[in-house]
Amino acid sequence: MNAPTTTELPVVVIGAGPTGLAAAAHLVERGIEPQVLEAGPAAARAVREWSHVRLFSPWSEVVDPAAEKLLAPTGWTRPDPAAYPSGGDWAELYLQPLADALGDRVRLGVTVTGVSRTGRDRIVDADREQQPFVVHVTHAGGREERIFARAVIDASGTWTTPSPAGASGLPALGERAAVDRITYRVPDLKDPAVRTRYAGKRTAVIGSGASAFTALALLADLAKSDDGAGTKVVWVLRRGISGSTFGGGTADQLPARGALGLAAKAAVDDGYADAVTGFRTEAFERDGDGRLVLLNEGGRELEPVDEVIVLTGFRPDLSFLSEVRLGLDERLQAPVELAPLIDPNQHSCGTVPPHGHRELSHPEQGVYLVGMKSYGRAPTFLAMTGYEQVRSVAAAIAGDLESADRVGLALPETGVCGGAGLFDAPDAAQADGGGCCAPAPQPVRLGTPAAVGDAAEEAPAGGCCG
Missing domain, CATH: 3.50.50.60 (FAD/NAD(P)-binding domain)
Structure with missing residues (x-):
């Protein structure tokens, strides 16, 4: 025909x-x-x-x-x-x-x-x-x-097609086998079953964009709630912490986007999340209790976690x-x-x-x-x-x-828009005054607590914007 x-x-x-x-x-x-x-x-x-x-x-x-x-x-x-x-x-x-x-x-x-x-x-x-x-x-x-x-x-x-946790762009060793403990989406903590999955647990959040900020803020809220006692977050970053880590803040022309970064910063400042910097995930292993252990490219490992949320784009x-x-x-x-x-x-x-x-x-x-x-x-x-x-x-x-x-578009400035290449680049200094990438990954506590806006949620990277 x-x-x-x-x-x-x-x-x-x-x-x-x-x-x-x-x-x-x-x-x-x-x-x-x-x-x-x-x-x-x-x-x-x-x-x-x-x-x-x-x-x-x-x-x-x-x-x-x-x-x-x-x-x-x-x-x-x-x-x-x-x-x-x-x-x-x-x-x-x-x-x-x-x-x-x-x-x-x-x-x-x-x-x-x-x-x-x-x-x-x-x-x-x-x-x-x-x-x-x-x-x-x-x-x-x-x-x-x-x-x-x-x-x-x-x-x-x-x-x-979400990106994997592996810093090489390929799934980390053991990542596919650990799928029962890993999600690549921002969890809906209003869903009772999902809430139970993370309440009182130690969760690693891998990523440094808007989706990761959302997960940090939501898990921090869970930790503050009556049914979330003991909830703890380990925020895993490939780079160090700098002044731009949390986006534009109050200078962001999209105020809710700025508030999102401030909410994530508050989660770290208030002790609900520990930021582990300079950590490039290369493998997942299980301990004797079935919990996941993240290892970096040098073989260094983090303390076991119950769940992992991978938000790497x-x-x-x-x-x-x-x-x-x-x-x-x-x-x-x-x-x-x-x-x-x-x-x-x-x-x-x-x-x-x-x-x-x-x-x-x-x-x-x-x-x-x-x-x-x-x-x-x-x-x-x-x-x-x-x-x-x-x-x-x-x-x-x-x-x-x-x-x-005849194309024309006025986009709001600043915000959470860095990509993997930018995030992997060494930063001149961290917010705590230290060097950008410590020789060994280590938790980082930030300095002054920040105000948190009302809009603490944001659409996932690529999902929010069509």
């Missing part, structure tokens, strides 16, 4: 999260039919999995303008722009209504297993750009299907894109033109310049990675960035290059 001509085809959007649904809204606004493919049973599957976590961005910054226009005729009421939604709020009050407004353009229970050019593997040049894309999918019941598309926008995010799943020609930075796994603009060694959330379809383009014309996935392993992503990305991409697909090239 001959494939339809390209102009008759929809644009396939992979993922019905915040950025994917926004992409569909912008395409509809341009008169282009999207087909949104979502592996989960409902829109915003990843967001729902961290429904207990509060965003550090207010409603005013997490609603896409084109999506709002699409929602307006349905009677949708925008939540208080100044309020901070939880993941559950975001999903139920905005993302699900948006998916409903898009109707049958959103297909659920559909997993993308491959993307290619019709009749052309990645080797073949002949007439390549004239061929439609073909997207192979598997339905929840196992049925396979192929879908032809004029362009492909991959907004599948990075939620399903996320990485993109590129497996189903193996037959299209991507141009990715060798370090960040982000588009080569975008990578230097988001390099966490150089940029924070607020210093990432506006970017659009040109920076998101690949050698394979017509395929775009957007949203958190476009950032590869960089953790500096905000929802507003994804919305501007898909506005530009939709305009480019529609042939309106003037609009597509």
